[in-house]
Amino acid sequence: MTTLTLVQGDITRQSADAIVNAANSSLLGGGGVDGAIHRRGGPAILEECRALRASRYRNGLPTGRAVATTAGALDARWVIHTVGPVYSAGEDRSELLASCYRESLRVADELGARTVAFPAVSTGVYRWPMEDAARIAVETVRNTATAVEEVRFVLFDDRAYEAFARQLG
């Protein structure tokens, strides 16, 4: 049984077995959550990301997939990097966003993580409407079989927190 919880705040301040990063395919960092995770987690994370780019993901990590690295100086054992889709009004990319949550939980299960903290993937730079992103996130986690005991959504602002709270009911 997986418990879904909500927290408002900075995901880099969370204590969890795994912290999910809203990365991009390059795995080499960026703004938003990604920038914050690399800043606070320190260079060990980027080092492992570079090694992944030189081996398993020469062409980058595809959208909707997930891969784990060390969490460096964060209060976690692993960072799970996932690549959300850029929102498109003309094309339904919901399945790719759902895949980010499913794949991250699959990686978490492989690692044996019991608590996993997620940001609202794709809702920043990638412009996914918050209400819809919250629905996809919550529905997908509820419908995924996993040994993870707690999935914690860590929302940066009131608007995001309230959108996820409405979905949790």
Ligand code: AR6
């Ligand atoms: N903790 C929790 N949530 C945060 C934090 C934080 N420290 N910082 C931002 N958010 P984004 P994306 C929220 O843009 O849309 C990067 O450059 C933010 O308010 O981080 O998936 C990557 O390298 C928003 O609700 O990720 C990619 O190029 C949510 O986290 C691209 O952005 C996601 O915003 C990925 O874009």
